[in-house]
Amino acid sequence: MEVAHMNTRGRIIVGLCGVLPGLLVLVSQTHADETLVTKPSHYTVAETIDRIERAVTDKGMRLFARINHADEARKVGLEMPPTELLIFGNPKGGTPLMLEAPTVAIDLPMKALAWQDQAGRVWLTYNAPALLPVRHGLATELAAKLDPVGAWLERAVE
Numbered sequence: 001m002e003v004a005h006m007n008t009r010g011r012i013i014v015g016l017c018g019v020l021p022g023l024l025v026l027v028s029q030t031h032a033d034e035t036l037v038t039k040p041s042h043y044t045v046a047e048t049i050d051r052i053e054r055a056v057t058d059k060g061m062r063l064f065a066r067i068n069h070a071d072e073a074r075k076v077g078l079e080m081p082p083t084e085l086l087i088f089g090n091p092k093g094g095t096p097l098m099l100e101a102p103t104v105a106i107d108l109p110m111k112a113l114a115w116q117d118q119a120g121r122v123w124l125t126y127n128a129p130a131l132l133p134v135r136h137g138l139a140t141e142l143a144a145k146l147d148p149v150g151a152w153l154e155r156a157v158e
Contacts, residue, residue: 035131037150041114041122041157045082048114048122051156056088059152063088064109081116088112093145101136110146112153124157126150 041048053063069083089109098105113125129146132138 035128035134036125037128038123038125039154039157041124043122043157045084045114045116045122048124048157049084049086049112052086052112052114052124052153053088055152055156056086056149061088061090062109081118082122083113083115086112086114097132097138097142097145100142101132101138103136104132104138107131107135110149124153126153 043051049066053066057063063086065085065087067085067087069085070080073080087109088111094104094108094110098108107127111126114122115125116122126149128150129143132143132146133140
């Protein structure tokens with residue numbers, strides 16, 4: 001059937017068929033960025049977070065919080081695999097970034113998530129510093145000051 005002879009509904013469907021694949025590619029590219037890093041850990045979730053705690057405090061960073069999501073879920077009658085979040089940073093390093101782009105404060109202090117999948121494998125996930133220029137317009141050279149943190153986190157789980 002030629003588009004010129006279709007009713008309005010038919011034209012809309014044909015138009016959507018042409019637009020939807022492009023939207024799917026756009027959505028896939030959005031989620032395919034490299035700002036969320038996930039690496040396997042050779043340790044349990046608790047051991048992974050313990051090792052990261054040691055690594056970041058050894059580098060002079062401050063621990064702000066350790067959240068055990070699985071424990072919190074159990075308290076309300078829900079079950080989930082082991083999952084812990086560590087929030088850490090260095091105000092001397094992070095404050096200049098927040099002064100440059102105040103919305104950076106939603107992503108700082110830094111976070112490290114250790115979680116166990118359904119197969120029992122443990123993973124470390126963290127936001128790469130490359131997220132900050134993309135999300136907040138922060139100068140790349142300022143965000144790059146946080147680049148060593150990813151290496152510290154990854155070494156802690158090897």
